[in-house]
Amino acid sequence: MQALADDVARAVVHASASETSAYVAAGVTYPNGSAAVARIDRDGEAFFVSDDGNGALAAELMGASFAFSKLAPVVASRTGVGFDHGAFFVLRVERGQLPGAVIAVLSASARTVERSAYAVEHERIRRSRQMFEERVRTAFGEAVAFDVPVRGVTAEWEFDALVRTEGGGLSIFEHVSPAYPSIASANLKLGDVRRLTMPPRTTVVLADYEGTKPEFRSILAATSDRVLSANATASAYQSAA
Known part of the structure; x- marks a missing residue:
C-alpha cells in the first residue's frame, strides 16, 4: 500500500x-x-x-x-x-x-x-432570460403568463411561460441553461406533462444553444415539441406555439 x-x-x-x-x-x-x-x-x-x-x-x-x-x-x-x-x-x-x-x-x-x-x-443566463421574456411578450402580448404552475401526470410543475392560444389550447415555454441540473429538471417536468391525455404544446428555449451539448439538445427535443434558441425571432416563438 x-x-x-x-x-x-x-x-x-x-x-x-x-x-x-x-x-x-x-x-x-x-x-x-x-x-x-x-x-x-x-x-x-x-x-x-x-x-x-x-x-x-x-x-x-x-x-x-x-x-x-x-x-x-x-x-x-x-x-x-x-x-x-x-x-x-x-x-x-x-x-x-x-x-x-x-x-x-x-x-x-x-x-x-x-x-x-x-x-x-449566471449573468449570461440572466441576460438570456430577459431576452426570452421580451421575445415572448412581443410574440403573444397579454396572452402570456410567467412562472405558471401546470399539473402533470404525477405532480404540479412551475413553467417559465404559458401561452393561451386563440383556439383555447395551452403552450408551454421553458427557458433552459446548458447546466446539467437545468437540463435534467426541464426533461423531468416536460416528460411528466406530455404524458397527459391532452398535453399542452411544449417548447424548450435554450439560453445558449451552441453552448448546450448536442446530446442534451437531443434529449430535450425528445421530450418537447420544439427546441428554440432564446434569441430566436418573435415569429419563431409564435410558430412554436
Whole structure:
C-alpha cells in the first residue's frame, strides 16, 4: 500500500525548478482544465509562495477578469492568504510550512476562478432570460403568463411561460441553461406533462444553444415539441406555439 500511495502522489503532484524558483502542481485545476501551479521563491531565510498570477490569467481567458478582481480579495481574506497585483501569495514561509502554504494558495486561486466563472455564467443566463421574456411578450402580448404552475401526470410543475392560444389550447415555454441540473429538471417536468391525455404544446428555449451539448439538445427535443434558441425571432416563438 505504501508503494501504491507513492505512485498516486507522484501522479498527482508535479514539480520543476529553475535556478531561482520552484514550481509545484498539486492536482488542483481551474474550470478550463488547466493546472493551478504554485511558485516558490526564496525570501531571505524563508520562502515566498504565490500562484504567480495564473488564476488571474485563467479568469482573463474565460472572460471573467472583472468578477475575479472583485472576488479575489474576499477569498484571500477568508482563507488567510494575501492578494495583490493579480496574484495570491503567502509571505515569509518556513520550510516546514511550505506544503500547507502551497495548498492554501492553490485552493484560493482555483476557488476564485471557479466562482468568477460561475458569476459570469449566471449573468449570461440572466441576460438570456430577459431576452426570452421580451421575445415572448412581443410574440403573444397579454396572452402570456410567467412562472405558471401546470399539473402533470404525477405532480404540479412551475413553467417559465404559458401561452393561451386563440383556439383555447395551452403552450408551454421553458427557458433552459446548458447546466446539467437545468437540463435534467426541464426533461423531468416536460416528460411528466406530455404524458397527459391532452398535453399542452411544449417548447424548450435554450439560453445558449451552441453552448448546450448536442446530446442534451437531443434529449430535450425528445421530450418537447420544439427546441428554440432564446434569441430566436418573435415569429419563431409564435410558430412554436
